[in-house]
Amino acid sequence: SAVISQKPSRDICQRGTSLTIQxxxxxxxxxxxWYRQQPGQSLTLIATANQGSEATYESGxxxxxxxISRPNLTFSTLTVSNMSPEDSSxxxxxxxxxxxxxxxxxxRLTVL
Amino acid sequence: xxxxxxxxxxxxxxxxxNYTIYCNYSTTSDRLYWYRQDPGKSLESLFVLLSNGxxxxxxxxxxxxxxxxxxxxxxxxxxxxxxxxxxxxxxxPNNAGNMLTFGxxxxxxxxx
Numbered sequence: 001s002a003v004i005s006q007k008p009s010r011d012i013c014q015r016g017t018s019l020t021i022q023x024x025x026x027x028x029x030x031x032x033x034w035y036r037q038q039p040g041q042s043l044t045l046i047a048t049a050n051q052g053s054e055a056t057y058e059s060g061x062x063x064x065x066x067x068i069s070r071p072n073l074t075f076s077t078l079t080v081s082n083m084s085p086e087d088s089s090x091x092x093x094x095x096x097x098x099x100x101x102x103x104x105x106x107x108r109l110t111v112l
Numbered sequence: 113x114x115x116x117x118x119x120x121x122x123x124x125x126x127x128x129x130n131y132t133i134y135c136n137y138s139t140t141s142d143r144l145y146w147y148r149q150d151p152g153k154s155l156e157s158l159f160v161l162l163s164n165g166x167x168x169x170x171x172x173x174x175x176x177x178x179x180x181x182x183x184x185x186x187x188x189x190x191x192x193x194x195x196x197x198x199x200x201x202x203x204x205p206n207n208a209g210n211m212l213t214f215g216x217x218x219x220x221x222x223x224x
Contacts, residue, residue, distance in 0.1 A: 031210040042200060043155075043214045092154060094212075099162060101145065101202075101212060103155040 002027050002095055004104035012110045013083055020079045021107045023093035028073040030097055034066070037090040037106070049076040049093075083111045114139045114205045118215035126223055128190050133218045135184040135201035143204035144177050144184045145212060148197045155200065159186075191222045 003026040013019050023032065032049040047068055048056040055068035070076040080087050090106040115138040125131050135144070143162055147155040159168045161177035161184060168175050172195065174187045184201055198219045202212035 033211055042216045043202075043212075045211055045213070048211055096210075099143075099160055100157065101210075102157065103147075105154045 001100070002029055002102045004093060004095055004102055006091075006093060006104040006107050008107060009105065010108040010110075012112060014112055015084055017083055018079055018081045019083065019109060020077050021091055021093075023076045023078070023095075023104055025074045025095045025102075029095035031101075032070060032076045032093060032095045033101075034068060034076070034078045035092045035094065035103075037092060039089070043092065046078070046091075049078075080109065083109075085111045087111050114203065114213045116201060116203050116213050116215040118199075118201055118218050120218060121216055122219045122221075124221045124223065125188075125191050127192055130190065131188050133186040133188070133199055133201075133220075135186070135215050137182050137184075137203045137213075137215075139182075139203075139205055140179070141182075141203045141205055142179050142207050145202045145204070146175050146184070146186055147200045147202065149200065149217075150197050158199075188220075191220075193222050193224055196220055196222045 005024045007022045034046040035043040037043045045058050046061045049068050049070040051070045067079045088111045090108050092106045093104045094101050117136045119134050146158040148158050149155050159175040164179040166177045172189045177184045198217045200217045201215045
């Protein structure tokens, strides 16, 4: 199994600012992903974090708003840019091998 | 576009009772995952179902997959209060063990 950690665990930010969330996996994983979970809702995939290349974004999510890096097989960052209150959510990273996906504890973001 | 629908979305049941949560999905896939989420927590992997007819059991929970019907079930036997949580099914549309499309979640409350 893989253990995934995220920093920060929570933050309160002002409108118009940006926040970078870090995701660290304790072992090499083939795939890493970023999800958003709005209050009381299910999870929505934001993007696939590709090692050494640009992330692959899902419909409704763009690189300018959610830039993602993945410099190696165990680390990725997600930036939420120019935040608005609508960005208040839990952001989760996940990683895994072929048959299993593990999730980090999530970053709870509140935008005022 | 892949759609994953769970029902019921909310379930209140008495301890000792049995019940089934259903997960229907709209595209061909042989991989289905069940997760549990406690309030304020991340997702805990419960079951990974990788083929038609797969059945897995852990304690009072049993999950099955019928890929022809595009249906998975999560059966709860003799529910106990500790099972109170939100349960998500998730489908891997690429059968590649990577990005997941989640159902809306079933919030389960087991009353003493």
